[in-house]
Amino acid sequence: RAKAAGRNTLRFFNPAMQLEVQARADLEMRLREALRHERLLLHYQIQVDRHGEVVGAECLLRWNDPGQGLIPPDRFIPLAEESGLILPIGHWVLETACARLADWARQPETRDLTLAVNISARQFRQHHFVAQVERALLDSGADPTKLKLEITESLLLDDVEETITKMVALKARGVGFALDDFGTGYSSLSYLKRLPFDVLKIDRSFVFDILTDTNAAAIARTIIALGHTLDLDVIAEGVETEAQRDWLADQGCLVYQGYLFARPEPIERLAPLLRERFDCNAVY
C-alpha cells in the first residue's frame, strides 16, 4: 500500500519535476555554450573613499544571452556551483580580472586602483586554487597587491585549516582578501581573528535599512567596530543615498560601493567614472 502510494505520488509529481529538471538542464547547456562562445562578461562597479575618490572596483559577472539579454549572476551562479561549471567560469573571471589589472597598471590614472574578484567556495576549495591565482598573476603581469579576492562566510564553515593555509599562501604573494556579505551567514567570530582578511564588506541588506531599522543600524555599527578592532578596512555595499553614506562615514566606515556613485558598468563606460571626483560635503 505504502509502496503503491509512493509510486502514485511519484507519478503525480512527475510532470512538474520533469519540467524543472528539463529547465535546469537547458540552462546548464546554454551556460556551457555561453562560456565557450565568450558570452560571459564582467561589469565593473567603482568603490569610493570618504574624499570622493575612486580607489578601486569590483568585477561582477554577467551573461549576455542572445535571446534574453544580460542575465544577472543570481540567476545562474547557483546552478553553475551545483554543476561544477563555476570552476571554468571562475577561472575565466580570474584571468580576465588580472588582465584588466595589468592594463590599468600601464596608465597613471588607473595604476593605483584595486580590483575585487568574487570567488565561489567551490572554486576556492579546489586543491590547485593557490596555483591558479599565482598563474593568472604571472601570465598577466598584474600586481598581486592590487588583487582583492572576495570570499563569503560559508567558506569559514568547512575546513578552516585549509582555508587559512590557502589564504596565508596568497597573502604571502601580496594578494588581499575581503569577507563578502558579512553578517548574512553563520558568523564564526572566533575564526575571523585567525583568518588573514584585509577587508570586511557590510552586506547591502543592512545598508538598505540603516536609517530606518535600529537592528540593521546596530549590526552595521557592530561590523564597523569589529573591523576597527581587528584592524580591517570596512567597505559598505549597496550605498544608494547620501544620507546612508554620511551615516556610514560618521560610524567610521570609509569606503563605499553603490548606486549613489555608479552601477556596475561595462568596461567601455568605466573610464569617465574612474576620473570622477565625487562630492562629499562632510569634512572628516
Ligand code: C2E
Ligand atoms: P556581491 O559580491 O555581494 O556583489 C554586490 C551586488 O550588489 C552586485 O549584484 C551589485 O550589482 C549589487 N549592488 C551594488 N550596489 C548596489 C546598490 O546600491 N543597490 C542595490 N540594490 N544593489 C547594488 P550582482 O552584480 O547582481 O551580483 C550578485 C552576486 O553574484 C554578487 O554579490 C556575488 O556574490 C555573485 N557574483 C557576481 N560576480 C561573480 C563572479 O564573478 N564569481 C562568483 N563566484 N560570484 C559572483
Ligand code: MG
Ligand atoms: Mg562581492
Ligand code: MG
Ligand atoms: Mg557583497
Ligand code: MG
Ligand atoms: Mg552581497
